[in-house]
Amino acid sequence: MRHGGDLAAAEAAFGQPRHGWLDLSTGVNPHAYPLPPFAPEALTRLPDPADVAELCGIARAAYGWKPDTPVVAGPGAQAMIQLLPYLRVRGPVLIIGRTYAEHAYVWARAGHQVREAWSLSHADSAQVVVVVNPDNPTGRTTEPDVLARLAEDLARRDGLLVVDESFADVSPELAMAERVVPRGMVVLRSFGKFYGLAGLRLGFAAGDEEMVSELAGELGPWPISGPALAAGKLALPDEAWAATTRLRLTVDAMRLDRILTSAGFNQVRGCDLFRTARHSRASDVHRRLARDGVWCRVFDDRPDQLRFGLPGDDEGFARLEAALKSAVKTAA
Numbered sequence: 001m002r003h004g005g006d007l008a009a010a011e012a013a014f015g016q017p018r019h020g021w022l023d024l025s026t027g028v029n030p031h032a033y034p035l036p037p038f039a040p041e042a043l044t045r046l047p048d049p050a051d052v053a054e055l056c057g058i059a060r061a062a063y064g065w066k067p068d069t070p071v072v073a074g075p076g077a078q079a080m081i082q083l084l085p086y087l088r089v090r091g092p093v094l095i096i097g098r099t100y101a102e103h104a105y106v107w108a109r110a111g112h113q114v115r116e117a118w119s120l121s122h123a124d125s126a127q128v129v130v131v132v133n134p135d136n137p138t139g140r141t142t143e144p145d146v147l148a149r150l151a152e153d154l155a156r157r158d159g160l161l162v163v164d165e166s167f168a169d170v171s172p173e174l175a176m177a178e179r180v181v182p183r184g185m186v187v188l189r190s191f192g193k194f195y196g197l198a199g200l201r202l203g204f205a206a207g208d209e210e211m212v213s214e215l216a217g218e219l220g221p222w223p224i225s226g227p228a229l230a231a232g233k234l235a236l237p238d239e240a241w242a243a244t245t246r247l248r249l250t251v252d253a254m255r256l257d258r259i260l261t262s263a264g265f266n267q268v269r270g271c272d273l274f275r276t277a278r279h280s281r282a283s284d285v286h287r288r289l290a291r292d293g294v295w296c297r298v299f300d301d302r303p304d305q306l307r308f309g310l311p312g313d314d315e316g317f318a319r320l321e322a323a324l325k326s327a328v329k330t331a332a
């Protein structure tokens with residue numbers, strides 16, 4: 001399965017660009033949280049369980065979860081996505097999508113009967129329902145109250161709702177927040193995307209007490225690294241940085257919209273960390289952009305769509321705009 005950020009694959013296919021890569025293939029914030037240097041102990045000592053518990057408390061406050069909500073920290077939301085299917089008895093799973101392809105893949109690999117559908121109206125026949133909110137890559141959103149009612153229905157029949165909120169930091173109004181309950185629901189949060197620190201590998205799972213406890217057991221006694229622990233404790237409580245960053249990302253996303261629309265793309269959708277857009281010659285445009293050193297996300301199952309992350313500065317926006325104009329013109 002292909003993902004964004006694989007510049008080695010890009011170079012293998014298209015060579016090394018003369019001016020280096022403008023990597024827009026991920027939905028990671030290009031304006032990373034300004035971390036100070038790590039204390040030596042972050043690298044030389046095993047993370048203390050009390051510090052991990054403190055970080056989970058900080059995450060509860062940052063994400064609006066109740067103080068008694070079960071929470072576990074792990075090495076990125078992806079780690080929890082990989083483990084969850086093995087903590088449930090095999091049965092029918094509904095993925096609301098098409099969406100982030102790893103969800104369907106890992107549940108099917110674990111032996112569940114996976115079905116993908118666009119609407120929650122198909123949830124009655126499923127034991128597990130997976131919703132990405134806001135969705136990647138479509139940007140589709142689902143109201144938290146709708147998900148809360150679905151979670152209640154699933155809990156009554158020992159089912160589970162998995163809500164992947166990896167991109168919810170840019171749209172906190174969509175987050176389950178205080179609606180997260182310790183039965184029938186697991187909410188996943190990614191730290192690295194919004195804070196621009198994807199390499200630290202930090203994420204959280206909250207909700208169903210049994211599932212969170214089993215996740216903690218599977219992750220083991222040191223679920224996150226010392227640097228990830230230190231970064232989370234610094235960044236998550238910084239509400240001023242988060243508010244300023246949301247505004248900056250909104251402005252940058254609108255700027256990206258104008259560039260894509262001017263280049264002839266349509267149905268531009270997404271969230272404030274990426275935009276997915278349609279073009280009749282998307283595959284050709286992707287190849288021409290890559291030859292110009294601009295790497296965006298292409299989808300094997302959606303050949304008319306490309307996903308673009310946000311450039312990090314004016315130079316990046318100007319480079320993207322020029323490359324798009326050239327690529328669209330030659331692909332016509």
